[in-house]
Each structure stands twice: as C-alpha cells, then as structure tokens.
Amino acid sequence: MRIFSEAPADNASLRRSLYQGDVFALGPTTASEALVADVRELLERTLESRDIRHAPSALDPLELFARMGRLRKTLYMEPRFHAHARAVIAAAGFDPDHVAFDPLRLRIISHLGHENPRAAPVYYPHRDTWYAHPQSIVTWWIPLDDLREEETFVFYPEAFDRPVANDSEIFDYDAWVARGWSLKIGWQDPEAGRTARYPRALEPSKVDEGVGFSCRRAQNLLFAGAHYHQTRPQALGTTRYSLDFRVVDLRDEAAGLGAPNTDNRSRGSALADYTHPAHGGT
Numbered sequence: 287m288r289i290f291s292e293a294p295a296d297n298a299s300l301r302r303s304l305y306q307g308d309v310f311a312l313g314p315t316t317a318s319e320a321l322v323a324d325v326r327e328l329l330e331r332t333l334e335s336r337d338i339r340h341a342p343s344a345l346d347p348l349e350l351f352a353r354m355g356r357l358r359k360t361l362y363m364e365p366r367f368h369a370h371a372r373a374v375i376a377a378a379g380f381d382p383d384h385v386a387f388d389p390l391r392l393r394i395i396s397h398l399g400h401e402n403p404r405a406a407p408v409y410y411p412h413r414d415t416w417y418a419h420p421q422s423i424v425t426w427w428i429p430l431d432d433l434r435e436e437e438t439f440v441f442y443p444e445a446f447d448r449p450v451a452n453d454s455e456i457f458d459y460d461a462w463v464a465r466g467w468s469l470k471i472g473w474q475d476p477e478a479g480r481t482a483r484y485p486r487a488l489e490p491s492k493v494d495e496g497v498g499f500s501c502r503r504a505q506n507l508l509f510a511g512a513h514y515h516q517t518r519p520q521a522l523g524t525t526r527y528s529l530d531f532r533v534v535d536l537r538d539e540a541a542g543l544g545a546p547n548t549d550n551r552s553r554g555s556a557l558a559d560y561t562h563p564a565h566g567g568t
C-alpha cells in the first residue's frame with residue numbers, strides 16, 4: 287500500500303486506484319478548511335472553551351457525551367453541513383452530480399479513551415463495509431488539527447485482499463436504524479458501546495504493526511472503506527478530533543466497480559439512506 291500526496295488528474299483514475307487499496311493524503315482545500323473552521327467554532331461553543339483539545343477532561347463524561355451528541359446530530363443532519371460535504375467532495379474533483387454521501391460524523395478520541403468500556407467499539411479493527419456499506423465506498427477523513435502518527439489510526443494493508451475472521455453477519459442495517467439514527471450517529475445512548483453489537487474482527491491485530499500516518503489540519507485523507515483499519519489508543523493528554531464521511535460514485539456502484547469483498551457478510555444496505563444527488567445520480 288502506498289500513501290500518495292497527489293491525486294491523478296482524472297477522478298475515474300483516482301477512484302480506480304482507491305478500489306485497488308491505494309490511500310491518498312491530499313492537501314487541505316478551501317472547502318475542507320472552511321468545514322474545519324465551522325466545526326471548530328461549534329466545538330468551542332459546545333465546550334465553552336477555545337482550548338477544545340483540553341476542555342473535555344474538565345467535564346463530567348455523561349455531560350460531555352450529551353453535549354457532543356447534540357453536536358454530532360447537527361453535523362449529520364443540518365443542510366449547511368451537507369453543503370460543506372458537497373463542497374469538499376467537489377473540491378477534490380469528484381462529481382457531486384454522481385456521488386451519494388453518508389453525512390459527516392465527528393470522532394472524538396479521548397486521552398485514555400480505550401480504558402472506557404463505553405468507548406470499546408471505537409477501537410475495534412474493522413472495515414467500514416462491515417456496516418453494510420457498498421464495496422464501492424470511499425471513506426473521507428479530515429483531521430481538525432495537525433496530528434502526530436500516535437494519535438491517528440492505522441491500516442493493515444496485507445488484509446486488504448485477504449479475509450479476516452469477523453462477525454459482520456450480525457450486522458443488519460435495517461435493525462441498526464429501526465429506532466432512528468441514534469446508533470448510527472452515536473448521539474443518544476451513552477451505553478450503546480456496551481450494549482449494541484458492533485461488527486468486529488475475531489482474530490487479534492497489533493496496532494503497532496499497522497501502517498500509520500501523521501497529518502495536517504484539514505487534510506483530505508481518502509481510502510477504500512474496505513480497508514482493514516484501527517484507531518490508535520492514545521494517552522497524550524489531549525482529545526483528538528476528526529471528521530469523516532463516506533462517498534459512493536453511483537456510476538461505479540451500478541457498474542459493479544469497487545474494492546474486493548473478501549469477508550463482508552453484513553446485511554442490508556446503508557446506501558439508500560445516503561444523501562443522493564438532486565437528480566437521482568447515475
């Protein structure tokens with residue numbers, strides 16, 4: 287696996303390269319910087335502090351969860367953040383008229399968060415496709431700060447095209463969203479990490495053996511959602527924030543293009559609930 291800092295000029299070539307397992311760490315765009323600035327401002331208001339990387343540790347964990355939950359819901363649902371996502375997608379050369387996207391999620395990786403049983407699923411090694419996403423998904427990841435390698439996540443490139451033992455067959459998209467999108471966005475139930483079943487690997491992995499990366503604020507990291515990856519636990523005394531969303535080029539999906547499926551047995555499809563192009567795509 288290579289991590290490229292430049293995308294091919296032609297978007298179809300970029301998508302093909304992503305489906306083959308290449309990863310692209312592209313520079314910030316005006317659109318991604320505007321998104322990050324807006325989200326940081328929301329975080330400052332939510333945390334009542336300009337020091338968003340330290341402020342969470344001063345709050346009661348359930349209070350923090352409630353505040354962040356409201357913010358997560360805003361990012362996922364509000365039209366202005368859908369517009370931000372569209373702008374970010376277009377700025378990287380994707381055609382918004384043919385791309386459906388699953389809106390923005392905010393990820394919050396706390397200092398010693400891995401010791402909190404409620405947060406356990408955050409650290410499961412996984413493929414995003416195990417959550418009933420199509421094989422053509424591209425995951426888009428944007429950090430809110432410059433981040434060191436120790437506080438991002440790792441890829442296991444050797445697992446891209448070989449099966450990993452997993453229980454993705456437990457994941458049924460329709461059951462997951464049957465009671466609204468609370469589980470999907472992670473905004474309502476602080477116990478979900480303990481009580482809901484998230485698909486997970488059934489074989490060990492060593493985060494130190496993965497391929498990591500450092501990054502700059504508002505960079506656009508793109509990878510196939512079929513990549514096997516894992517968030518790093520961190521004890522650096524600060525909170526790490528990132529945004530992510532998923533995109534599908536509907537022409538590729540219709541043509542059966544995408545990353546290989548080695549082991550994904552999740553049921554149903556998240557694609558119908560993506561935000562689709564106004565004219566229906568394809």
Ligand SMILES: [Fe+2]
Nearest residue numbers: 412413414515
């Ligand atoms: Fe993921």
